[in-house]
Structure formats: structure tokens, C-alpha cells
Amino acid sequence: MNTNFDVIIIGAGPGGIFAAYELMKLKPELSVAVFESGNPLEKRKCPIDGDKIKSCINCPTCSIMSGFGGAGAFSDGKYNITNAFGGTLYEHVGRDAATDLMKYVDNINMTHGGEGTKLYTTSGSEFKKKCIQSRLTLLDASVRHLGTDKNYVVLENIYKEMKDKVQFFFRTPVEKVRKLDDGYEVDYKDGTASCKYCVISVGRSGSKWMKTVCDDLQIPTKSNRVDLGVRVELPAVVFEDITNALYEGKIVYQTQKFEDNVRTFCMNPHGAVVNENTNGIITVNGHSYEDPSLQTENTNFALLVSKHFSEPFKDSNGYGESIARLSNMLGGGVIVQRFGDLERGRRSTVKRIEEGTVRPTLKATPGDLSLVLPKRILDGIIEMIYALDKIAPGTANDDTLLYGVEVKFYNMEVAVDEKLETIYPDLFCIGDGSGVTHSLSHASASGVHVAREIAKRLG
Numbered sequence: 001m002n003t004n005f006d007v008i009i010i011g012a013g014p015g016g017i018f019a020a021y022e023l024m025k026l027k028p029e030l031s032v033a034v035f036e037s038g039n040p041l042e043k044r045k046c047p048i049d050g051d052k053i054k055s056c057i058n059c060p061t062c063s064i065m066s067g068f069g070g071a072g073a074f075s076d077g078k079y080n081i082t083n084a085f086g087g088t089l090y091e092h093v094g095r096d097a098a099t100d101l102m103k104y105v106d107n108i109n110m111t112h113g114g115e116g117t118k119l120y121t122t123s124g125s126e127f128k129k130k131c132i133q134s135r136l137t138l139l140d141a142s143v144r145h146l147g148t149d150k151n152y153v154v155l156e157n158i159y160k161e162m163k164d165k166v167q168f169f170f171r172t173p174v175e176k177v178r179k180l181d182d183g184y185e186v187d188y189k190d191g192t193a194s195c196k197y198c199v200i201s202v203g204r205s206g207s208k209w210m211k212t213v214c215d216d217l218q219i220p221t222k223s224n225r226v227d228l229g230v231r232v233e234l235p236a237v238v239f240e241d242i243t244n245a246l247y248e249g250k251i252v253y254q255t256q257k258f259e260d261n262v263r264t265f266c267m268n269p270h271g272a273v274v275n276e277n278t279n280g281i282i283t284v285n286g287h288s289y290e291d292p293s294l295q296t297e298n299t300n301f302a303l304l305v306s307k308h309f310s311e312p313f314k315d316s317n318g319y320g321e322s323i324a325r326l327s328n329m330l331g332g333g334v335i336v337q338r339f340g341d342l343e344r345g346r347r348s349t350v351k352r353i354e355e356g357t358v359r360p361t362l363k364a365t366p367g368d369l370s371l372v373l374p375k376r377i378l379d380g381i382i383e384m385i386y387a388l389d390k391i392a393p394g395t396a397n398d399d400t401l402l403y404g405v406e407v408k409f410y411n412m413e414v415a416v417d418e419k420l421e422t423i424y425p426d427l428f429c430i431g432d433g434s435g436v437t438h439s440l441s442h443a444s445a446s447g448v449h450v451a452r453e454i455a456k457r458l459g
């Protein structure tokens with residue numbers, strides 16, 4: 001096999017895919033290789049079936065997080081076109097350019113199977129006023145909701161278009177990146193490949209590996225944030241006014257007690273709560289489907305509090321992991337609690353959950369989240385539930401379910417400039433692995449940005 005390429009992309013998540021796609025379009029003559037630790041899309045299958053295999057068996061590569069499509073492949077496919085959240089790409093490329101890149105990505109998704117899906121927008125929404133009256137802020141965004149099923153089709157179609165023009169190496173994790181006099185060399189299990197331009201896009205699952213690359217090459221990094229909280233599940237009708245109008249309302253609340261910001265995250269109308277495995281720790285997440293036959297009668301969303309640490313503490317992700325481990329220790333996985341039980345200072349039991357009116361969509365262990373989450377975080381979440389109750393009456397009902405814990409780990413931030421280039425010429429770091437992005441739209445947009453920069457350099 002030829003192991004000398006013009007461009008090597010490490011990671012086939014949205015960042016890597018869109019970098020490869022744009023290069024294929026702009027410079028079809030280039031030899032582009034994508035190295036991916038996980039499987040091709042059609043071979044990605046999580047063995048948990050809820051029947052024979054109920055919990056994570058720690059596969060060699062996690063099909064939820066790795067493989068063609070990256071961590072986003074089985075996600076809800078919500079592409080938020082906004083600079084208000086989802087990453088800080090705009091700080092590098094400018095606000096208008098970031099928005100244009102996200103719109104360009106949306107266009108590609110629409111021409112690859114996403115056509116017909118709805119684009120929601122907060123602009124002119126009556127909820128803005130309602131939110132302000134309850135100390136809540138509704139963030140500005142346009143949200144394209146592909147849904148888990150359509151998201152998969154889009155990925156399938158993009159892969160079909162690329163597979164004969166870009167060389168994909170699946171189940172091939174890159175072990176090392178070396179700087180050459182002119183270009184880069186990467187080591188993988190069975191050999192070495194070289195290139196002039198190298199784009200690293202390894203996402204969250206590659207964050208530990210990314211740290212070793214930065215240490216080896218002495219690329220500066222910083223890391224100080226983790227988001228912690230719960231996933232709320234309630235009857236879809238309670239949030240229907242908001243979700244029908246906005247699909248996903250990103251709402252921020254400033255607590256009266258500590259002036260902490262609590263925010264909604266990843267809202268799934270008629271969706272299901274799911275387990276997520278991060279480095280062997282089981283946390284909670286949510287999905288929803290465009291196909292009505294797969295929809296549930298519940299809506300779920302996360303309520304998260306950001307924890308920023310200052311010196312000397314540096315391991316914000318370690319902090320989040322310890323709290324998630326605590327819930328795993330007490331509940332054997334995710335814990336579920338009725339809001340009414342939490343407020344009364346008692347654990348939920350199987351009986352109390354069964355007697356409630358909200359049918360849980362995830363089989364979790366009834367327990368007590370106050371034994372897991374720090375008081376300050378839990379107090380903030382409770383305050384926000386009451387604030388949300390004012391714009392969506394019923395949110396603070398006793399039977400509302402809270403699953404814990406939901407943790408949003410942030411990658412360390414890799415020092416990159418406005419071209420998303422590291423301190424080394426022609427070595428780029430994009431997507432969630434760079435710490436610049438935390439979302440499908442921003443990660444994809446960062447891939448397009450870097451591909452255009454490489455194409456420009458080639459003239």
C-alpha cells in the first residue's frame with residue numbers, strides 16, 4: 001500500500017468527515033487518507049440489547065463513540081447553527097465566518113438525505129419574554145433536527161460519495177504523530193504513513209490520546225471545565241409549547257442562591273433516555289427519533305451546571321468522573337429519582353417509580369441523587385426546575401423523573417490559531433478534540449475551515 005499522502009486526517013467524526021469531504025470537492029487530485037480507530041458505519045453496533053446484554057461490556061472500540069460518524073453517528077442529529085453555544089469556533093474564525101461555515105454544512109446535510117427536516121429558530125419567539133419574566137434566558141439559535149434515523153442516512157450517503165476518492169483505514173488507531181523536516185509521519189499498529197498536511201480530529205474519545213500528542217510535541221494546552229447535572233424526563237405535553245415552536249430551547253437560569261448558571265442541554269421531544277459509556281463510567285444521555293413510530297410519550301433534557309476550576313486543581317474531567325463513579329457505585333449504573341422524592345429527602349424505590357405517572361424510558365436504579373451530586377449543584381438544579389415550571393407548568397411535578405448523573409466532559413483546549421493550526425506549520429487540530437468545538441455543527445464547520453485553508457495553500 002502507498003503510505004505517502006498529501007493529507008492525513010486522524011478521526012472520522014464530523015470534523016474529520018467534513019475536512020475530507022471539502023478537500024475531495026476542492027482538490028480532487030489530492031491523496032487523502034482518514035485513519036479511524038472504530039468501525040465503518042454499517043459495522044457499528046452496541047451489543048447492549050436490554051435483554052441478553054444489559055450493560056456495557058467494554059468492547060475494544062465503543063461503537064457509540066467511535067467509527068465513521070464519530071460520537072455523533074447515533075446522536076439525535078441536532079445541528080445548532082449558532083455562536084451562542086456548541087463551541088468557540090467564532091473566537092478563531094470570526095462570528096460571520098463561523099455561521100457561514102455551519103450553514104454550508106447544513107446545506108451538505110440537506111443534499112445528502114436531510115432534505116425535508118425542519119429548521120427551528122428562536123428569533124421572534126414569544127418564549128423569550130416568558131423566559132425573561134422567570135429569570136430565564138432563551139439563547140438565540142437555529143436548530144436543524146435530523147433525528148437519529150435521518151442522521152444515519154446522511155452519513156451513509158456522504159460515505160458513499162467519498163469512499164472511492166478518499167482512503168479510509170478503519171480499526172486503525174493512530175498511535176503516534178511525528179514531525180518530519182517537511183510534513184508529518186503517523187504510526188499505527190501495522191506501519192507508518194506520512195503526509196504534508198496532518199489534521200487531528202479525534203473528538204472526546206481521543207482526548208487522552210490527544211494529550212499524549214500534545215505532551216510529545218510540546219503543544220500548549222489548558223483544561224478547567226466540566227458540566228454536571230441530571231437528565232429530566234417528563235410527559236411530552238408539559239414541554240410541547242416550547243418543543244413544537246423551537247424543538248430545542250436552550251435556556252439558561254441564574255440561581256438566586258449562588259448566582260451559578262444552570263442550563264438546559266440536549267432536549268429530546270418524544271425521545272428516550274439512554275446510557276452513555278465514557279471510559280467505562282456509565283452516565284446518562286438522551287435520543288429522539290424523527291420517525292413517529294419510534295417516538296415515546298415523554299420529553300427529556302439535561303440540566304447542567306458548569307464547574308470551572310482555578311489553580312492549583314487541573315483535573316476537571318477527573319472531578320466529573322469521580323461523581324459519575326459514585327452514582328455507578330450506588331446504583332450499579334444510572335440512578336433515577338422522582339422529583340417529589342428528592343424534594344422530600346427520600347430515595348425513590350421501584351414501587352414509587354411504578355406508582356408515578358411518568359413511565360421511565362431507561363431502566364435505571366431508583367435511588368437518591370442527593371447522595372451523589374454536590375449540594376450546590378443539586379440546589380441550582382432544583383431552583384431551575386421551579387423556574388421552568390413557570391414557563392412549562394408541570395415541570396416541578398412530583399412524578400418528574402431525574403436521572404443521574406449526566407456529565408459533559410470537555411476536552412482540554414489545544415493551542416491553535418485562527419486557521420486552527422497548532423504551533424507546528426501544517427499540523428491542524430479541529431473538532432471536539434481541539435477543545436474549540438463541542439457540537440456536531442461546530443465540529444463539522446471546523447473541518448471545512450481547515451480543508452479550505454489547505455486547499456488555499458496548495459493554490
Ligand SMILES: Cc1cc2nc3c(=O)[nH]c(=O)nc-3n(C[C@H](O)[C@H](O)[C@H](O)COP(=O)(O)OP(=O)(O)OC[C@H]3O[C@@H](n4cnc5c(N)ncnc54)[C@H](O)[C@@H]3O)c2cc1C
Pocket residue numbers: 010011012013014015016035036037038065066067068069070071072073074075076077078079080086172173174175201202203204205206209266276285286430431432433437438439440441443444
Ligand atoms: C449520545 C450523543 C449524542 C449527541 N447528540 C448531539 C446532538 O444532537 N447535537 C450536537 O451538536 N452534538 C451532539 N453530540 C456531540 C457530538 O457528537 C460531538 O460534538 C461531535 O461528534 C464531535 O465531532 P468530532 O469529529 O470532533 O469528534 P467525534 O465525533 O468524537 O469523532 C472523533 C473520531 O476520532 C476517532 N479517534 C479517536 N482517537 C483516534 C486515534 N488515535 N486514531 C484514529 N481515530 C481516532 C474516534 O473513534 C471517533 O470516531 C452528541 C454526543 C453523544 C455521545
